[in-house]
Amino acid sequence: MTEIENRMAVEAHIRTLTILHDALNKKGLLLAEPGRDYGLQAASIPLICPQLVEDLIQTLRQVEFLKYNPKQDEDGVGAIYPASSAQVIGLYKGFWKRHENLKNVSRPGALIKAAALILGYHDYDQSWLTAGLEEDGRLVLTANHICEAFEIWMGHKGKYMNDSYTCCGETSEHSVCELSDMRYFLHCKIDEEQKEIAENSRKATQKILFDAWNKGLIVDDGLLIRLQQAMETVPLITTSLLADLMKKLDMVTFKCDNKPKNEVLNAYPGDPEKSVMYLCPFFWKQSDQLWPGSRFGSLILCASQMLGYSHILETSSPKDPTGQQKWDPMTADDICAAFEHWMVHREPYVEGSYSCCGEENKYSVCRESLMGLQLRERLPEVQGLKAHGPRSEV
Structure with missing residues (x-):
């Protein structure tokens, strides 16, 4: 990687870990409780439990980054398993064009997806292998589902202005949103x-x-x-x-x-x-x-x-x-x-x-x-x- 690409990769790595830690800090609002029944909607919403976030953090702490130039024009990241014990994330050329902050098609989202791939979650092109629901009625997660959980379901809808987000008042720029769709799905069901x-x-x-x-x-x-x-x-x-x-x-x-x-x-x-x-x-x-x-x-x-x-x-x-x-x-x-x-x-x-x-x-x-x-x-x-x-x- 060039010096600029290396700096951007390091910054994306730090931001992603900060975002994941923030999700753990807000687990009472944004993360699913293991074993809890969330009803029929759980079949279409990617619910993330605290243990999975901890696993993503642990994985990202151990990875190395390499620039990856595939033969096909691919966009984003890929998880590569080399012969050695080191875990490597390959950054495709499209990675540098993504948003630097958490939102749809972002660098933190791409790294979360790559970490999920390393953990053994399938990509969309292999999702048919595990299509369906878990025993408790939840969606069977893929790496893309996990990425969407953060980029779309937990992401901020407001803008970061004057050192805080307009949607929830959060002062940390690299964070998830307490007032996101995930929070309202988990805690706003009225019986x-x-x-x-x-x-x-x-x-x-x-x-x-x-x-x-x-x-x-x-x-x-x-x-x-x-x-x-x-x-x-x-x-x-x-x-x-x-x-x-x-x-x-x-x-x-x-x-x-x-x-x-x-x-x-x-x-x-x-x-x-x-x-x-x-x-x-x-x-x-x-x-x-x-x-x-x-x-x-x-x-x-x-x-x-x-x-x-x-x-x-x-x-x-x-x-x-x-x-x-x-x-x-x-x-x-x-x-x-x-x-x-x-x-x-x-x-x-x-x-x-x-x-x-x-x-x-x-x-x-x-x-x-x-x-x-x-x-x-x-x-x-x-x-x-x-x-x-x-x-x-x-």
Whole structure:
């Protein structure tokens, strides 16, 4: 190899080992647990277990690189078994044209494939020898499958800018992605029981939102500016914001995240274009009555984030404020608090009603809540605020 080719090969070697070590560090999110049943989809997804990654690392630590000039115009790498005990990876001329960072058709991917070949995994042209599934229903891996697992299933979808990836915030350039497709396949499957709870929680949350309008606990958009100074400590909800929340919740698709990056999350928004909402382990343990720390509050909080309102823990404000944000800056937590703290019933739901106000509907807000008292004190005409609200109950 030329001096430049040798340097590029050494750099690719170091990057590949760094990527494999990163996968081991994130094994709880990205690597499969041996013996675990991952369902029918495992027949088409290349699941990688920690032991295989360790074997790839051990193999790559021992290899030597040679420039390989085959008679045919081949692209990439090849694993060569010489007569000696040394393991050699031959680098074809196409290797130097590949991407230097992990992505489809990359040098790290090519070296991972070559290491898999040395370990005895077949290439595509020999995959028919082992076509089919393992006893537990998993795909029979080939060297190409293992390469795809890293390049496609665990690769970053965002760009590396300002010392971090835009998709997940990872600061190491040579790494796998905590928010990759592999992570979501392994940990975001929602079972039938969870699906039923999520759908019931959605319907109950929409009933609560409608009830807030029905009881005059929200304000007309035109009155918001007049009330802001008089009620600056109260998070006021407008009719347009309420309508946006109901519309967003109606569009949401639920997925489960058994291992969120932030272990204290109850729910968080996914791809805004797909309106995906991820429900975390704490969500299933939350109360099914509107109260601080309820499932309904979590859905309202997450829906607010999907509308562009920032979480209270975030320091950045929305670049393009919409709706109520234009004239009343507030956070998703403020919106959640308006329902969970300011509109909530002060007494529990017992024997079919709330004793604080006599309301029989469990999924409701309270006329005698702090919000109700504040609005009646500041706005005597509160009963006339329903003209532009939702047309019918969910």
